[in-house]
Amino acid sequence: xxxxxxxxxxxxxxxxRNVTFMEVCGTHTMAVSRSGLRxxxxxxxxxxxxxxxxxxxxxxxxxxxxIELARRPGVIVTTFGDLIRVPGSESSLERERAAGADVxxxxxxxxxLALARENPDKQVVFxxxxxxxxxxxxxWTIKKAAQDGVMNFSVLCAHKTMPFAMEALLKDQExxxxxxxxxxxxxxxxxxxxxxxxxxxYGIPCVVCGFEAVDVMKCIVMLLAxxxxxxxxxxxxxxxxxxxxxxxxxxxxxxxxxxxxxxxxRGIGVIPRSGLAIRKEFARWDAGRSVTFRESKPHPGCxxxxxxxxxxxxxxCKLFAKVCTPTNPLGPCMVSSEGACAAFYKxxxxxxx
Amino acid sequence: xxxxxxxxxxGGGGTLTHELIEQLFAPAFGLKELEDSAVLDDKLAFTTDSxxxxxxxxxxxxxxxxxxxxxxxxxxxxxxxxxxLSLGMILEEGLPLADLEKIVASIKATAAEAxxxxxxxxxxxxxxxxxxxxxxxxxxxxxxVADVGSTHVRPGDAVIVNGNLGEHGVAVLSRRExxxxxxxxxxxxxxxxxxxxxxxxxxxxxxxxxxxTRGGLAATVCDIAAASGVGIWLQESALPISxxxxxxxxxxxxxxxxxxxxxxxxxxxxxxxxxxxxxxxxAHPLGRGARVIGEVTEKPKGMAVLRTAIGGERIVDxxxxxxxxxxx
Numbered sequence: 289x290x291x292x293x294x295x296x297x298x299x300x301x302x303x304x305r306n307v308t309f310m311e312v313c314g315t316h317t318m319a320v321s322r323s324g325l326r327x328x329x330x331x332x333x334x335x336x337x338x339x340x341x342x343x344x345x346x347x348x349x350x351x352x353x354x355i356e357l358a359r360r361p362g363v364i365v366t367t368f369g370d371l372i373r374v375p376g377s378e379s380s381l382e383r384e385r386a387a388g389a390d391v392x393x394x395x396x397x398x399x400x401l402a403l404a405r406e407n408p409d410k411q412v413v414f415x416x417x418x419x420x421x422x423x424x425x426x427x428w429t430i431k432k433a434a435q436d437g438v439m440n441f442s443v444l445c446a447h448k449t450m451p452f453a454m455e456a457l458l459k460d461q462e463x464x465x466x467x468x469x470x471x472x473x474x475x476x477x478x479x480x481x482x483x484x485x486x487x488x489x490y491g492i493p494c495v496v497c498g499f500e501a502v503d504v505m506k507c508i509v510m511l512l513a514x515x516x517x518x519x520x521x522x523x524x525x526x527x528x529x530x531x532x533x534x535x536x537x538x539x540x541x542x543x544x545x546x547x548x549x550x551x552x553x554r555g556i557g558v559i560p561r562s563g564l565a566i567r568k569e570f571a572r573w574d575a576g577r578s579v580t581f582r583e584s585k586p587h588p589g590c591x592x593x594x595x596x597x598x599x600x601x602x603x604x605c606k607l608f609a610k611v612c613t614p615t616n617p618l619g620p621c622m623v624s625s626e627g628a629c630a631a632f633y634k635x636x637x638x639x640x641x
Numbered sequence: 642x643x644x645x646x647x648x649x650x651x652g653g654g655g656t657l658t659h660e661l662i663e664q665l666f667a668p669a670f671g672l673k674e675l676e677d678s679a680v681l682d683d684k685l686a687f688t689t690d691s692x693x694x695x696x697x698x699x700x701x702x703x704x705x706x707x708x709x710x711x712x713x714x715x716x717x718x719x720x721x722x723x724x725x726l727s728l729g730m731i732l733e734e735g736l737p738l739a740d741l742e743k744i745v746a747s748i749k750a751t752a753a754e755a756x757x758x759x760x761x762x763x764x765x766x767x768x769x770x771x772x773x774x775x776x777x778x779x780x781x782x783x784x785x786v787a788d789v790g791s792t793h794v795r796p797g798d799a800v801i802v803n804g805n806l807g808e809h810g811v812a813v814l815s816r817r818e819x820x821x822x823x824x825x826x827x828x829x830x831x832x833x834x835x836x837x838x839x840x841x842x843x844x845x846x847x848x849x850x851x852x853x854t855r856g857g858l859a860a861t862v863c864d865i866a867a868a869s870g871v872g873i874w875l876q877e878s879a880l881p882i883s884x885x886x887x888x889x890x891x892x893x894x895x896x897x898x899x900x901x902x903x904x905x906x907x908x909x910x911x912x913x914x915x916x917x918x919x920x921x922x923x924a925h926p927l928g929r930g931a932r933v934i935g936e937v938t939e940k941p942k943g944m945a946v947l948r949t950a951i952g953g954e955r956i957v958d959x960x961x962x963x964x965x966x967x968x969x
Contacts (some may be wrong), residue, residue: 290952324953370894386646395893499949501889614961615656617645625894635955 293328299512300330308334308464309511310598312454313471314341314626315499322632323501326641333508336598337554337631339453340471342418342622346586346598347552350446351376352418356579357413357444358389364407366400367415368422370624375617377584383480397429397443404433404441413575416445421473423447423564424538427545430573437546442575447564448551450474451482456559460488467511469504472526479534480522482631487520490547490609498526545570554620555593556584592619595628602632609633647730654855654901654961657681671771674792677851678719680785686721688712689780697744697774700812701747701827702903705744708777710903711750713801714852717834718906719905720787720841728762729778734769741775755832757781793848794869798937799915801908801920803836804829804930806858812901815889826885831904843921845914856960861896861907862935862945863959873945875935875957899960900948909937915939 311317317337320326326335339345355376358365365381372391385391385467390410394400397414404412416426423483426443433441450471457463470483475496493514497507497617498633507525516521524530542564551563566574586592589607594600602621603610612618614630642664644651645963651657662675677689690711698705713723728748732741752759812828834853841847853861858880862873882897890897904927910918915933922928945957 293951322949322955323951324949324955325939325951326953328951382647382648383644384651385645388646437906501949567642634958637956637958 292502292509295409295509296333296505296512297330299437299509299516300333302516303332303512306332306334307466307497307507307515308336308399308598309425309467309469309514310336310465311455311469311497312338312340312450313469313474314344314475314624315431315489316469316471316497317341317357317628317631318521319499319504320625321635323504324635325504326593326636330514332341333512335469336465336601337595337628338457338598339556339596339626340419340450341621341624341626342422342448343374344592344620345448345556345625346371346374346446347415347554348586350401351380351582352584353576353579353581354381354413354415354444355379355384355538357425357575358391360411361415364390364392365413365415366392366394366403368395368417370626371415371417373617374620374623375547375587376541380549388432395569397426401429401438401441404438408440410440412441413556414441414443416443416447419448419450419471419474420542424477424535424541425470427541429544430570431541434571439572441572442573443564443566444575445546445564446551447546448553448562449564450478452559452562453553454483454554456556456562457597458486459599465492466515467495469507469511470494470496470505471524472496472498472530475526475530475534476525477535477538479529481532481534483522491520493520494522496522496524496526496530497610499568509606534583553596555606565636569592587618590619592621592629595621602629605624607627609637642855646821650961653960654860657961659773659959665848668776674790675839676719677715677788678723678783679719680719683786686716686719686783686785687780688715688719689778690715692777692779693773694813695773696813697740698815699816699828701808702830703744703747704775704777705747706751706781706830707903708898709748709757710830711854712779712781713755713757713783714833714903714906716781716783717837718789718850718852719783719785720789720837720850721783721785723781723783723832723834724759725758725782726752726757727780728759730762730764731772731776732766733772734766736774739834743777751832755834773909788846789847789849791849791851791865791868791908794865794871794937795848795907796871796937796939797912798848798909799912799918800862800873800875800937801857801882801910801915801918801922801931802934803906804926805881805886806853806902806905807882807890807897807900809903810857811889813885814893822889822935824889825883826883826889829902829904831927833904833906833927834926837906837924838848839921839928843917845917845921846911847908847914847918848911849909853902853905853907855901857897857899857901859896859957859960862957865909867943868946870942872938872943873935873957874938875945875947876952877947879934880930880931881930881934892918898957912936948964
């Protein structure tokens, strides 16, 4: 372990200036907080969290739409677990469940489809949230529902894709990034090629990283070595699972069921081409066509948008740990266990408060 | 209180459960010491617990075994020898009698193993759909033989656990509808009095004991740190967690420290007596994996901290409630 830290220190000395790396993925944020890595890094290496926690970037209007669906009689809303506590403008799915709505946590969209088959008299809506990692299984489920004619199943889709969000951050004058710790799971699907435009167009190093603290440490060494050696490239630390081209079958599924769309990111705003919408051919299984998305405002004072862009660290927010806590989250970054604020609160609050 | 309705998380053993107890129950009934059991006339310990585990058969046990172990363990943690139990049953219309017979046999066998007698009980049946198969409640009475309590822990104490963490929670999750996954992890559900007794008679100065059930080890150390006003330092590399539990937790996005155990005891004893406790526990079948996992210091007061495997530090936080599996 210490050897990895020594190598970080050695490369950091070679670089000889302050550098900031963004871990794009929420799982990396967790690994950094849980391992206490942040305090062990040299003073000139700073890690900031990016927009890669799917729950965190899900817009309030989406939660409100999910709540609207859950309130309809005869509807079962199915969701991945961490979405149920996310506050909408007035309520959350957790509170709606306590008030009588049928909201169920599932581990896979296939379980939601099975629930629809078992309950032909109910409408089963699955909340499709997440990046390239979860999109293929949701695509598969929609395709399967269409093939088998399961008409009481639909998906409320808010899937997003990574590259244009990363590009938006690079174009943002406020955000200073010297290197990206790129998400491992997303890259298993897309391949490392996805990030090639970043060193090519923006001259910023990228390293695709696994999810253990040891992976993150190796990844930091690789990023520092690129900067010290005045190179910029996409390198793969997570080579046990990621290659250049990714998983073509999963990419094909995504392309078949979804099409590129503009997407609203909580705290960031609309990023062109960064979302996945359900294609017209599958409109029957698109729950989004039966609800209206109303513009909604986040909690005044919530700085999640700045945290998601890496402009602010969680303790810099005035609400952090005072009024915004995991039991009473005011913003999305405090809700998901992988949100930057929740991870910081849970594991690093001592240093902050 | 923050919510105008009961949420599932109010039953998770975390901060919301504490809020209910501290703001509603304790003031209403004038409860002062919130321990696993009440001590009556310095001689008897009295406790109660309800069991709603789903599914009611799980790898390594069933709701009946759990209903005996959970209650006798709450007595044992108070330094009391469990003697008598009551058994209340809420049965769902349509419950297969064969299932009930199996559960009753399991209650009988576990009570015999734990050395307790079932002396009174109650049966109610509710309409189909009003509960999932059956719910049980047990209350237990035991004879107090040691003066231990969550406020007795001091700087210099050692923190010891008797074996692998997180196995009950992972075993139950692995069979839950909508989650089911393949694992060979079985619940650690077991009555702990005889193990606890062997530690108590070893001559070691034991200050407190806790069974890390709902909320796991994290909730236990947070509770004790707050109650005794001490700092608790856990050593990550010393925590006994099997590769399977770790793998399942990684997959589901859960922290093994927050996962329930039903056959584990966390012992806080004088640091210099740690060897005695370890020897006594390791000689017992339920204590073979006993080891020191941390130490107690003055600071940070009321807080638990983990020294991580890579040499960093992080807070061990009270779980908030219902543990939510993550998205990806």
